[in-house]
């Protein structure tokens with residue numbers, strides 16, 4: 001089922017790597033959103049990178065964490081809500097460390113706002129980035145983070161821009177970075193009518209060159225949907241986490257439609273329902289599945 005009926009103008013902001021100063025990171029994100037809206041005023045959806053308000057380091061997540069509520073005591077959440085309202089955009093707010101006040105657990109969470117600044121949904125990174133590649137990279141998010149337990153689908157109205165750019169519904173799935181390695185999230189979301197998967201991410205310079213493009217293209221062609229990956233820019237400070245960069249949008253046929261380099265950059269791309277229809281008519285995998293041979297993961301619970 002393709003619920004995309006209109007073209008959607010999406011911008012990705014490949015922000016410079018976050019500094020230890022949270023308020024500086026927020027101001028920088030705001031300034032780049034303002035720049036993006038000046039350059040691409042038809043933008044309806046803006047995507048930010050993973051952990052854009054805090055250093056990407058396991059021993060920092062709790063210190064930078066916020067409760068998800070639109071209050072000044074949660075400055076990132078409060079400001080994101082204001083940006084969405086002020087610029088009249090659907091904001092896929094990258095991710096920030098979230099503190100759950102009931103359990104005292106910390107999550108890596110993407111909050112999505114509508115164009116009135118209201119929280120539509122939030123995704124807690126479900127698959128934590130625990131890897132150990134000898135002479136490559138070791139990272140253990142689970143040392144300080146807990147994994148989410150929900151598949152996240154956002155179904156929202158888009159802000160109106162003009163008569164040619166869509167103003168109707170946009171249904172998409174959200175994952176965070178390592179989540180993209182698990183095809184089930186995208187498969188389930190697309191079978192539930194999502195036309196796009198959006199992954200705020202921060203791959204590294206070891207697995208990025210090997211897997212980043214392949215994973216985006218795989219999620220797209222598995223499901224004949226758009227896939228969006230938004231990364232921080234590479235840092236010139238070698239002592240901090242080196243993000244891969246290369247934010248991109250991949251088409252339902254698996255073509256990379258636009259891609260950033262390594263530095264700070266703003267991308268804009270139009271998602272077109274016709275591209276989904278064409279892919280699905282040309283290669284009708286959605287009608288050729290063999291649920292007599294294997295289960296349909298989208299109906300499992």
Ligand SMILES: O=C(O)CCC(=O)C(=O)O
Pocket residue numbers: 050128129176177178179181201202203204207208211
């Ligand atoms: O899967 C990878 O190779 C990188 C994942 C990652 O950097 C993350 O989940 O933050």
